[in-house]
Amino acid sequence: MMRIYTLIFITIILTACEPKHNGAGMSPSGISASAGKQLFVDNCARCHQISGQGGPAPGGLPAPDIRQPRKSPAELRQIITFGFGKMPSFHDSISDMQISEIADYVAVQIERHPEYR
Numbered sequence: 001m002m003r004i005y006t007l008i009f010i011t012i013i014l015t016a017c018e019p020k021h022n023g024a025g026m027s028p029s030g031i032s033a034s035a036g037k038q039l040f041v042d043n044c045a046r047c048h049q050i051s052g053q054g055g056p057a058p059g060g061l062p063a064p065d066i067r068q069p070r071k072s073p074a075e076l077r078q079i080i081t082f083g084f085g086k087m088p089s090f091h092d093s094i095s096d097m098q099i100s101e102i103a104d105y106v107a108v109q110i111e112r113h114p115e116y117r
């Protein structure tokens with residue numbers, strides 16, 4: 001099992017180092033945006049969609065479009081950590097580091113890269 005994670009980790013590093021990213025693949029805090037994307041897909045996309053545009057979520061909750069209004073990484077960290085209205089909190093299920101990665105991904109990547117939508 002650990003081997004798979006190691007492999008995924010290496011793949012993420014290699015992907016982040018591809019020249020086509022030209023530095024733009026790194027978030028403001030220097031964390032690999034690919035890791036943030038995977039964490040977003042795993043933790044957020046079931047409600048907000050991979051695109052971030054939202055829609056009907058499990059339990060009949062409508063999940064809002066999180067691409068707009070634009071939020072700062074700090075605001076996003078707050079929302080992910082403690083939850084927001086009917087949205088669950090994540091501090092029990094993922095680490096602070098992972099929360100930061102997701103926040104940076106949402107703040108920067110979703111909007112800048114149409115191919116992620």
Ligand code: HEC
Nearest residue numbers: 043044047057061062063064066079080084085086087102
């Ligand atoms: C179980 C479904 C669900 C999951 C999983 C989920 N959300 Fe949400 N999210 C919601 C709902 C529903 C709301 C609106 C809550 C409200 O207004 O009461 C919301 C609100 C938000 C908002 C605030 C939007 C605004 O209008 O200001 C942000 C940002 C957000 N979510 C990001 C995330 C991120 C990032 C993740 C992954 C870590 C995530 N959400 C996971 C359902 C979810």
